[in-house]
Amino acid sequence: MAKIKETDAVTGVDTTGHEWDGIKELNNPLPRWWLWTFYVCCIWSVGYWLVMPAWPLISDHTKGFLGYSSRAGLSKQIETAQARQGVYLERIAAADLEEIPQDAELLEFALAGGRSAFAVNCSQCHGQGAAGSAGYPNLNDDDWIWGGSLEAIHETVLYGIRSDHDDTRINDMPAFQADELLSREEISDTAEYVLSLSSDRGDAGAVARGEEIYVENCVACHQEAGAGDQDLGAPNLSDSLWLYGGDKASVIASINTGRGGVMPAWNARLDPVTIKQLAVYVHSLGGGE
Incomplete structure (x- = not known):
């Protein structure tokens, strides 16, 4: 048409x-x-x-x-930023750990670098906010297994825990059931006693029996009344903060298998200045000693 x-x-x-x-x-x-x-x-x-x-x-x-070339412009910007950062990086490298928090300007730079390094290298296990999860310590509280001082945190980051580094810290808890060191009934009673250290709950008879077993098998590391020992990496059992869970089933599982998490050594993966910044940042989260 x-x-x-x-x-x-x-x-x-x-x-x-x-x-x-x-x-x-x-x-x-x-x-x-x-x-x-x-x-x-x-x-x-x-x-x-x-x-x-x-x-x-x-x-x-x-x-x-x-x-x-935008790439050439970016390279120039990076070079300028690195030159500015170099002054602070040199100061951190030369400073003792305890000196860094005393310098407000240097502390601000170290915290920024540590926060960035934490997000890239540590948040996968400890969480973006460092709150941790079952088996991964919360870095915001004041419950430290291997010590929460600047020096202790720095050593932990450097050499890890139960890592493959020669200077790593190791103290393995026995697997009381797997190694047939205690019977199921004894482990159950011990769990009742351990739970009683941080609460009033529990069967009185089981708690009494568990206390005897605890004294014979656990007190050497966890100390009397479960206060723990940071030199040995033995957690405090008398508070309400638990790494693997504070219910009876979780405590029994810990006694049965011995647990024992592994943290890698970062000395071969990160430079010394970044590790210092990480230590300062973790210490600043609120739980540093």
Whole structure:
């Protein structure tokens, strides 16, 4: 069917000849300002192609008359930032751990670097907010297994716990069931006593029997009344903070298998300054001693 063009009686604008269900399409021209904007953009694009890197080639790209490179600009910015940071990094390298918190400017820089290093290297286990989870210590509280001083944290980050480093700290808890050191009943009674150290719950008879077993098998590391020993990595059993859970089933599982988590040594993966920054950051989270 041939297109029939006509002038619309209402608007006075010619139609395109297209019609759908009685609706006719008007042939309204584009506004002048729009056309001129389009023309200017076309001219601008041609100029941009000539002066700036624009067209990909098989093995490279057009460089443009200006020879601009965002990568070169970024490299310059990185070099400038590294030069500024270098002053603080040298100061941290030369300072003792205890000196860093005493210098407000240096402390601010160390905390920023430690926070960044923690997010990249430590948050996968300890969590983004360092709250930890079952088997991964919460670094925000004041319950430290191997010590929460700056020096102790620094040593832990350097050499890890039960890692493959020669200077790592190791103290394995016996697996009392797996090694057939205690019977199921004895382990159950011991769990009742351990739980009684941080609460008033528990069967009095089981607690009394468990106390005798505890004195014979556990007191050497966990100390009397379950206060723990950071030199041996023996957790405090008298508070309500638990690494693997504080219900009876979890305590029994710990006695049965001995647990014993592993933290890697970071001395071969991170430079000494970053490890210092990490120690300062972790210590600042609220639970540092």
